[in-house]
Amino acid sequence: MLKLQGTGVALITPFKENKSIDFPGLEKLIEHVIIGGVDYLVVAGTTAESATLTKNEKKEVLDACIKYNAGRLPIVYGLGGNNTHAILDDIKDTDFSQIDAVLSVSPFYNKPTQAGIIAHYRAIADNCPVPVILYNVPGRTMSNVSFQSTIQLSHHANIIGMKEASGDLSQCMRIAARMPDDFLLISGDDILTPSMRVIGGKGVISVLANAYPEIFKTICHGNLKESKEAAFKLLDINPLMYEESNPVGLKFLMKELGICGDTVRLPLLPASQSLRERIKQLKL
Template sequence: MQHKFFGTGVALVTPFDAEENVDFNGLKKLLAHTAEGVDYFVVQGTTGESVTTTKQEKADILKFVKENNPKNLPIVYGIGGNNTAEVLKTISETDLSGVDAILSVSPYYNKPSQEGIFQHYQQIADKSPVPVVLYNVPGRTASNISPQTTLRLAQHPNIIGTKEASGSIDQALEIARKKPEDFLLISGDDMLTIPLMALGASGVISVMANSFPVIFKKMVKAALDNDYNTARKFAHQLHDINPLMYVESNPVGVKEALRVLN
């Protein structure tokens, strides 16, 4: 299972039309475009505007991706929140056939203790019919999953990895050096991907891969091959545009990049 998530995952944006309905024609184009480079799709993560899409939109988007997956790439689906009971209910009510794992964000707003985070994920992992990837993004959740909590959770047989977006190299190093061999450390920050891979990360779940899937694929593959001279050259190509992705809140920047490229 874990080998499916080596390389480049793309946190797919959700295209909308002028009437604020999901633009499925646009989504189909995006799937074809990103499939030219990425290794797996992440559907309805933060970049997909999961906190504001409706339950029906989420179901329709997931169904559409399953049916319009041009290279039959693995699918990771975002199911998370700060209400543990509601997350468990959503898992039980979601058609996860054809889904390879769920990505579950650490509880936001509540600012839970480390034990609270641990218990939240334990329940999710116990109930989920597919493997679970943790998602640590303190800049959005207002709390951090400590390396110690991540390593505790890594012992659960249904928790296969973490998307680490804390921005802390020290934290990533602590996870990398103590994690089980088959537990995935996945970069959640595009421009920290190469440093994290040098420490032992398996790849990235990327925002910019929506716009530049082939460059990201080449960069990550080079790093996986321990060819950091080549990986660095691709990273340098992306360096100047990366800050523009976040002048406004994600995914505004990457959607504008896609519009320009279209």
């Protein structure tokens, strides 16, 4: 899946002040990241506040992204959750004609066993008409997809990669050491992307690429010296993106850059004054 290497941008969902979807803002964002050099778009992932989008809104956002993208870049669609059968129903209801792959987060809240996680993903991959990328983010799901589980799943014909956001480089190395040659190990942590490249990673699904796509083009496609120096530029601002939960800090940064507004949906709140001031000081 060469077209899903490099920078995938986990698109935010811009909202108007009344909390409805800001479609002109979404169009402006997509132009910004495409011109900046990202390699593919990730729609309705965690950064998109998918947890507070209705099923119909997710479809509207997907349709809008397909329209604004106009076939320029591959599209990966976020389709995951903690109810396996509900995901299978969503698969049946989704038009995949312009979707290149699905990004599916590991089940959250239920805290399944590793055998349960494997069975969950196999059910999705068996029924999904496009390839599936696994997504391990223990900080949100409260359970880890072990490297052994990832390796088992990597041999499924319709599972093509793993977005690894555990922050555990040792776990990532164990995956890299055993994964099939055509399996995509994708960084889920912006700052760790150069390190992931060294061990065999094929890029990142990025939060900060919404704001700084040009920097991520260098991180993913420059030589290793250029890659790490580009990542170093983000060391100070990166933690602020998560301090009050993603995408609160990012949305304020996008407002500062003139891309879209900073409205989020409850239970998230807009960035605090303290966070706003520090982002203003550190923005590039």
